Amino acid sequence: MVGVGMTIAYIDPGTGSFLLQSAIAGAIGVFFYFRSAIKRLVDRLLGRNRTPPSDDPNSSNG
Amino acid sequence: MQNDRVAGSFRDPSGYVFWSKGRLFRAIDQGCLETLSGLKQKGILDRLIADGLVVPSWFVEDEGLLRTLRAEHPGFAAYIEHEVIESISYPYEWTVSMLAHAAEVTLDLQTRLMKAGYALKDATAFNIQFSKGKPVFIDLPSIERPKRLDLWYALGQFQRMFLYPLLLSRHYGWDLASYFLTRLDGRGLQEMGHILSPGQRWHPRLWMDVSLPLLLEGKSSKKAPTGQQILGKSVQNTAPQEILLNRLRSKIRKLAAGYHRQGTWATYETTCTYSATATNTKKELVKRYFEKTKPRSVLDVGCNTGEYTFLAAECGARVFAVDGDHDAVDILYRRMKGKGLAVTPLVVNICQPTPAIGYLNQERASFLDRGRSECVIALALLHHLLVSGNLSLAACRDMFARVTTDSLILEFVPTDDPMFLQLTKYRTTEFSGVTLESCLEVFSSCFDVASVEPLPDLKRHLLFLRKKA
Structure with missing residues (x-):
């Protein structure tokens, strides 16, 4: 019991939420990566040009 | 004159908040300055302030003031002035x-x-x-x-x-x-x-x-990446x-x-014993007093859903409205929507006000230290303090003398009032000593009696008291 208590005392209280959040963010990131990869592939197969970079300064990442 | 650090501002090593000559400043280090000036240059900080998300704040640029602040609080990269929020409250209220x-x-x-x-x-x-x-x-x-x-x-x-x-x-x-x-x-x-x-x-x-x-916290192993790595x-x-x-x-x-209201007092205004004449007279008397004395700050004790809180705020006072009943205060808070009145409604039982708490018991001030006001109003409250709170008239007097700096409007509720009788239905305690005369006598040691006004259709009286110097 002491061991369990000790373990809990040394876990940062946000650990579980943080790990879950990272896992979900990772999954969403992978989804976005594959979505854009598939889009690029489809574009290439259909012989479409990729959208040229926009001139709108608001769309840049700054 | 105050040159003090704010007691609750010490955890973040990048700076702290302090008072100087009645104004509120924040000292910040180089890292914080870079972040905030970046936000300011992009116009984001000003938009967040204009949209009411962030307290109005600005960098101190006046050279004379900067010299003073640097002398008082040396070693910081910059100073920010904050607009003062008069009514400080905490999540437990x-x-x-x-x-x-x-x-x-x-x-x-x-x-x-x-x-x-x-x-x-x-x-x-x-x-x-x-x-x-x-x-x-x-x-x-x-x-x-x-x-x-x-x-x-x-x-x-x-x-x-x-x-x-x-x-x-x-x-x-x-x-x-x-x-x-x-x-x-x-x-x-x-x-x-x-x-x-x-x-x-x-x-x-x-x-x-x-x-x-x-589940993840229990399973997190030594091999899992650390927060810093992530x-x-x-x-x-x-x-x-x-x-x-x-x-x-x-x-x-x-x-x-989805929150379900269950409070006893949330429906009080529709179930109380007042006649329309008594309510109107009471409102008129209180309003006239506010207009005459123009208190800058008011503490409404036992505010219920805020009839008199709004009266005080409309007369220009900043108001602390407190009641022990969560749901009544919640209704008051929602009634304030869009009114822009300087009212802070809080769940505080005045018989056991919020203590000072946190680091050194100073990090968060007690309610009595924050709630002191020029005028305290305690309407339809005395019987609750005497019966439910088990306070004597002298104890009530001392408490009110502690929270008001100038005046007190107290509604005297006699022992044969229907609400008093309802509270004492199953009590054996003797309340016969509680009379208007004894109340005035007990309060007179700390207060001067400005006027005593009877309320029609009831045996209740409104007492207008001024604190003795």
């Missing part, structure tokens, strides 16, 4: 709606910051204060420029400070004072696990915020965090909307 609105402001601010490439590194409810009935963020050094924009580092703290207390009050009958007063940082995941039974723990509404995080990676895709913030926002709204 808020209602469910207030905590939910504070949570929404935190989420709105984080969303706006995230879109600009910034983030809140802290999400504590103590970084929010209520100004004119609206929550505002007060802790600028909590803003940082994170490497990853897909994650929100402060999520765990947001859950502890906002989501868990709202979950527990909505579904498990908790009150916010019980939640916060013994855990100023909120209750962690492990404790949530202990509070909830195994059956409750796996309810679908808890999956994302309690059940799954608990946060060190640069990610610009904000989509995952946007999804997270939207989920939290809709959950907070649902919890606040």
Whole structure:
């Protein structure tokens, strides 16, 4: 019991939420990566040009 | 004259808040200056202030003032002046709606910051204060420029400070004072696990915020990447965090909307014993007194849903409205919407006001130290203090003398009043010594009696008292 208590005392209280959040963010990131990869592939197969970079300064990442 | 550091401002090493000649300043270090001046140059800081999310704040540029501040608080890169919020309150005194609105402001601010490439590194409810009935963020050094924009580092703290207390009050009958007063940082995941039974723990509404995080926390191994490793990676895709913030926002709204009111006093105004004449006379007398004396600050003790609170605020006072009944105060808070009045409604039982608490017992001031006002009003309250609070007339007098700096409007309720009789129905305690005369005599040691006005259709009287110098 002491061991369990000790373990809990040394876990940062946000650990579980943080790990879950990272896992979900990772999954969403992978989804976005594959979505854009598939889009690029489809574009290439259909012989479409990729959208040229926009001139709108608001769309840049700054 | 004050040159003091604010007692609650010491945790963040990047600076602190202090008073100087009645004005409120914040000293900040180089790192914080770079972040905040970046926000300012992009116009983001000013927009957040204009939209009411952040307390009005500006960099001190006056050379003379800067010299003074540098001499008083040396070693900092810059100084920011904050607009003063007069009525300081804490989450353990808020209602469910207030905590939910504070949570929404935190989420709105984080969303706006995230879109600009910034983030809140802290999400504590103590970084929010209520100004004119609206929550505002007060802790600028909590803003940082994170490497990853897909994650929100402060999520765990947001859950502890906002989501868990709202979950527990909505579904498990908790009150916010019980939640916060013994855990100023909120209750962690492990404790949530202990509070909830195994059956409750796996309810679908808890999956994302309690059940799954608990499972992962238990399974987190030494091989798992550390927080620093995870946060060190640069990610610009904000989509995952946007999804997270939207989920939290809709959950907070649902919890606040679903809260069931159960308070005794929330329906008092429709069930009390006043005739229309008595109510109108009472209102007219109080209003005339406010217009004549023009108090800058008023403390409405036993405010209920705020009839007299609004009267005081409309006469130009900043008002602390307190009542021990959560639901009455919650109704008052929601009635304030859009009025822009300087009212701070709080759940405080005046017989046991919120203590000073935190580091050295000084981090968060007691209610009595924050609530002192030029005028205190205590209407239809005396019988509750005498019977339910078990206070003597002398104890009531001393308490009112402690919280008012100038005047007191006290409604005297005689022992044969129907509400007094209802309270004492099953009491054996003798209240025959409580008469208008004895009340005036007891109060006269601390107060001068300005006037005593009878209320029609009742045996009650309004006492207008001035504190002796």
